[in-house]
Amino acid sequence: MLIAYNNQQQLFLPYQYTRKALQRYRRQMKFYCPQCLEQVQLKIGNYNIPHFAHFTKNQCSQLFAEGESKIHLQGKVQLYEWLQKHGHQVKLEPYLKEVSQRPDLLVTLDKEQFAVEFQCSTISHEKWHQRTMGYERNDIQAIWLFQTPQGKEAVNGIRKIRISPLLQKAFITTTDLPYLLTYNPVTAQFVYWTNLLHVHGHTFIGKVQKISVDLQHFPFYRPQRITPEEFQRYWQLYKQTCRQFAHSRLLHSKKGAQDPFLRNCYELNLSLTALPPYIGIPVKEGAAIPLFTSEWQIMLFYFSKQLGRLPFELTKGQMENFLCKHQLEVTEQALRAIQNYGYLLKRMHHEDGLLDNCEQVYVHLFAIATIY
Numbered sequence: 001m002l003i004a005y006n007n008q009q010q011l012f013l014p015y016q017y018t019r020k021a022l023q024r025y026r027r028q029m030k031f032y033c034p035q036c037l038e039q040v041q042l043k044i045g046n047y048n049i050p051h052f053a054h055f056t057k058n059q060c061s062q063l064f065a066e067g068e069s070k071i072h073l074q075g076k077v078q079l080y081e082w083l084q085k086h087g088h089q090v091k092l093e094p095y096l097k098e099v100s101q102r103p104d105l106l107v108t109l110d111k112e113q114f115a116v117e118f119q120c121s122t123i124s125h126e127k128w129h130q131r132t133m134g135y136e137r138n139d140i141q142a143i144w145l146f147q148t149p150q151g152k153e154a155v156n157g158i159r160k161i162r163i164s165p166l167l168q169k170a171f172i173t174t175t176d177l178p179y180l181l182t183y184n185p186v187t188a189q190f191v192y193w194t195n196l197l198h199v200h201g202h203t204f205i206g207k208v209q210k211i212s213v214d215l216q217h218f219p220f221y222r223p224q225r226i227t228p229e230e231f232q233r234y235w236q237l238y239k240q241t242c243r244q245f246a247h248s249r250l251l252h253s254k255k256g257a258q259d260p261f262l263r264n265c266y267e268l269n270l271s272l273t274a275l276p277p278y279i280g281i282p283v284k285e286g287a288a289i290p291l292f293t294s295e296w297q298i299m300l301f302y303f304s305k306q307l308g309r310l311p312f313e314l315t316k317g318q319m320e321n322f323l324c325k326h327q328l329e330v331t332e333q334a335l336r337a338i339q340n341y342g343y344l345l346k347r348m349h350h351e352d353g354l355l356d357n358c359e360q361v362y363v364h365l366f367a368i369a370t371i372y
């Protein structure tokens, strides 16, 4: 933790002093945890930012993130100073009695309160949920800012990105396609992954944009939707990934003829290397079905054909049967994904030639009223 009471009952922020001054204070003062009020030790190593730690592990050190990494402390200090510099009312690690929680930062803006949690380590879903609920019950908006994962994902541009299930929970879904905002203390940059389009499993296509902490605004900037021109790049990447998938499935399928995807393809008389344009269409809420769209859409066609129907003629019960048959989780979201696909198919069927598929999908994903 970065802050503690000294013996004059004042909040003391060691990172603002030189190490030499801190060594003197350590001899002169005692420090107390703002939460449990137990005495804490001031740590002044050369590697980490000066901070406090409990002498022994207690209930409090479990509630509050102890053994905080250098990167976590660094990020907290940077975000704290950035908010202060912009004239915001901000508290560092305040203990909120009513919630028994201690967010990294608490920002008050026009009577609204925001708890900012800068998260560098993995956190269990239960803990995340519990803390978020604690804030929300007290009319505090929880903002989870995760540390930017290291690697090539931090390069600007439109690219394929693998996103861990934990980070997927931090998706911000107020825009057409969800986005994720992370912070990198090493470069003092916010990294946006925007317009995230689900491909399969934990793989997405997204636009990566970085913004230096000095240029960020609070509440954080909201990203813009990509343009139809940018979506062309998404489409290329998407189609390429689907082709690679079909190719590798064909090469490596151990189930052989038992593989429902390959079998359905064969039954429908479709060539895996040249799938028709209406197969492999990204749809809204498609992330609810973890398979490639080309995979579940072929199986859906086959399933419908056996019933003598087209995919957009299926009843809700039939869609549920379809999901069950392929061991896919039956959720409202998954059902809507199938409905969305049916809706797009119908449009492509009737309005063939007016818009190409890429444009159709763009319109669908961004719910723009089409003008003719």
Ligand SMILES: [Zn+2]
Pocket (backbone or CB within 6 Å): 033, 034, 035, 036, 037, 038, 054, 060, 061
């Ligand atoms: Zn404590």
